Amino acid sequence: MKPGIYSEIRAFLALSEFGTQAEAARQLGVSSATFGRSLLKLEKDLNQRLFHRGKSGLSLSLEGQELLARLRPLATEMAELESWLRQGTRKPQVKLSAGTWTSLFLANGFKTLCRSDDPFDLVFVPTEARLGIEHRQVDIGIRGARPEEGNLAAKRLGQIGFAPYAAKNVTDADSMGWLCLHPDYASTRSSRHVMANHSEAIAAYVTAPRLMLDFALQGVGKAVLPCFIGDAQEQLQRTGDEIEELREHQWLVMHGDGRFETHVRQVADRVADFYAARQGVLLGA
CATH class of the missing domain: 1.10.10.10 (Winged helix-like DNA-binding domain superfamily/Winged helix DNA-binding domain)
Incomplete structure (x- = not known):
């Protein structure tokens, strides 16, 4: 070589x-x-x-x-x-990957998921890409669909809801255009929904999910957001009902063998408990 x-x-x-x-x-x-x-x-x-x-x-x-x-x-x-x-040079690591919105959600429970006396480091890997758990690039992944790979183990965490949101200080939210993730940048189901139903009324395209939240807060347009994100923003208001066709289950995914490792199992159990205590928040109830 x-x-x-x-x-x-x-x-x-x-x-x-x-x-x-x-x-x-x-x-x-x-x-x-x-x-x-x-x-x-x-x-x-x-x-x-x-x-x-x-x-x-x-x-x-x-x-x-x-x-x-x-x-x-x-x-x-x-x-x-x-x-x-x-x-060989530092504490073992447990890598947890999740999309932008889920990473923000988990950040609220950081002290629950990661404790000062843990004999390992918890590493968050926020990305919209589906990382190769089967190749152990990460130890745990939070996904919006059950994995099809045979060497992965999965546990259903709960359902999340989506709804349209706009800044509270806008006078006529119904006439506002929509914010949408550009198709060239890891398009999400929510962005595909906006493209399919409001393609003639796009106010702005963005290249990262987080920008939709920032643009919505600035009054640039309406954004379809997970309810646990939109409802948590005091400066946002819902401009419509939950979009039922976007409701989805989230899954905790691990390597079939790696799930038996002590540190990975500890983090997985903490994530599952964190979700179980917040089912209403996830659905926007």
């Missing part, structure tokens, strides 16, 4: 997991430029064109797809090696 190719393969696998170059670079803690150079270097080292480059970003070529298939078994071993190396 050529010197340095480890980091290039790591970048290649990260792109396949996180979907976009920007997100993969962020997860690896490197700049987009450095990340891009790693991918170019890998193509040069292997003398193969691994990607198609277009306006919407990178997509795997046939050669890239073949390389990914060959590297998948290696990905698990690399993740376990990195985890082992990390644990």
Whole structure:
């Protein structure tokens, strides 16, 4: 193996997991430029064109797809090696991934989920991408659907509701345009709902879910938000009923073997208890 190719393969696998170059670079803690150079270097080292480059970003070529298939078994071993190396210098880590809204919700229970005397560090990984729990990139994931992968274990946490919200200081919320996540940026079910029903009345597109909340607070437009987010904002008001077609279950997902690890089980149980005590908040009741 050529010197340095480890980091290039790591970048290649990260792109396949996180979907976009920007997100993969962020997860690896490197700049987009450095990340891009790693991918170019890998193509040069292997003398193969691994990607198609277009306006919407990178997509795997046939050669890239073949390389990914060959590297998948290696990905698990690399993740376990990195985890082992990390644990040799600091406390064990339990990585928990969730989307923007769920991360904000869990932040309210941080002292419940993470305690000062814990023999491990709890690491929050907020992302809209579905991280590879099967490859142990994270230990626990909160998802909006039950996983289909056979090597994952899941527990249903409860239902969440969605409703439209606007700033309280607007005079005519009904005539306001809508805020929507741009389709090029990990579109959510709520954004797809807005596109399907209000495509002619979009006030602004944003590139991250959190921006919809910020824009709504500034009176730019209406936003479809989880009830546990919108109802918690004193400066927002509901502009309609709960959108029943968006109601969804949230699932706590773990690796089939990793769920038996003591620290992972402790965090998973705390998350489940936190949700159980807040079912009404989740549904906006």
